[in-house]
Amino acid sequence: MRISEGVEWAAHCCLLLDWMGVDEPVSTARLAAGYGLPPAYLNKQLQPLVRAGILTSTPGKRGGFRLARSLEDITLMDVLTAIEGPEEAFRCDEIRQNGVWADLPESAFRAPCAIDAAMRAAELEWRRALAARTLASVQTDAELQAPYLRRQVQDWYAEHYPAHTP
C-alpha cells in the first residue's frame, strides 16, 4: 500500500505554478527543472490533473500548463483522486460468500460485510481530512516557515530558466 509519487509531484507543481505567478502556460520542462524531476515523466503525471480539471494544458510551441482554478478551490483530496483514481484503498472481495457461507440464502448478504464497512468508515475519515485541506492552506503553512518562497521561486526562474522572451 503506497501512494504514487505522482501525488507529491502534482501537489508541489500546483504550488509552484501559483508561486511563479505568470499568466502564460508553463511547460513541463520548466516545472520539472524547478524540482529536478524527469520532464517526460512529470508530463505523464500531470495529465490526469488536466483530465480532472485542476490544470489546463495548451499544446504547441509556447504551450504548457496553467492552474485551472485558484488554490483555494483545490483540495488534497482533488489531487489524490486525480492521480490515484476514485477507488477506495480497501476493496472487499466478498470472500465471506464462499465456504461456510456458500449455502446461505442471498438475503444473508444484503447487509454489507462488517469488515468492509469498518474499513470504509475509517478510510472515509482520511478522505474527509484530505478534502478539508486546500492547497491554499498548505501553501500558507509553507510560507509561514519561509516567507521568502514566492520571491525565491520567481528570482530563480528569472535567472536559471527564464521564459522565452519575445
Added chain:
Amino acid sequence: MRISEGVEWAAHCCLLLDWMGVDEPVSTARLAAGYGLPPAYLNKQLQPLVRAGILTSTPGKRGGFRLARSLEDITLMDVLTAIEGPEEAFRCDEIRQNGVWADLPESAFRAPCAIDAAMRAAELEWRRALAARTLASVQTDAELQAPYLRRQVQDWYAEHYPAHTP
C-alpha cells in the same frame, strides 16, 4: 494505491477463529476451506500476524493457528500494520530540496515539507479510526445482521471439515 487482499483475509480469519470456538490449533487448510481461499497462500498471509503477536502458530501434525489474544484486544490497525508494514502510505521524497530550493541553506528544510505534513495529518485520522475499531466490535456488527453466524460456522465445520477425532 491498494491495500493488500491479505488484510481482508487476515481480519476474516481472526473472526472465524473466534467463531469456531475451539481451543486446539486450526490448520490453514481448514481456515482456507471456510472462505474458499488457496491454502498455501493463506498460510503466507497469516505468517505476518504471528510475527505481530496477533496469532500463535503450532508446527507439526495437529498444528495450526490460534488467536494470541481476545478479539477485544485486536484492532483493525493491528491487522493492517501486521500485513502492510508500519510505513505510511504517503512517503515524501523531499523533491522540494532540488531545483529552486537547491541553493537554500540547510536550515530552510528544518521545518517539515508542508505537503508532507498535511498528508500525514490526514493519514493519521485514518489510522486513528482504525485503531479505535476492535475486531470484537466488528464481529458484533456482523452478528447483529446475522445472529446465527457462530452456530452456522460450527455446524458447517462439523459437517464439511471436522477436526481429526481421536
Added chain:
DNA sequence: GACCCACTACTCGGATAAGTGATGTCCGAGTAGGGTTGG
C-alpha cells in the same frame, strides 16, 4: 513595403519498455500419533 506561405522549433498526449512489489506455488524442517518389535 506589406501580405501570404512554408518551415522550424517546441509543446502536449498517448503508445511503448523496464523495474518493483504483490500474488501464487512448492519443498523442507519439525511434530504427534500409531504401528511394530523386543522384552
Added chain:
DNA sequence: CCAACCCTACTCGGACATCACTTATCCGAGTAGTGGGTC
C-alpha cells in the same frame, strides 16, 4: 502384556516463480513564431 522405538501423515515456514502495476522513456500530432518569397 507393556514399553521403547521407528515410521508415516500432516503442519508451518520460508525459498522460489509468475503476474500486475508503478515508474520511465520515446515518438507523433499540433501550434506559434520566423524567414523568405511574391505582389
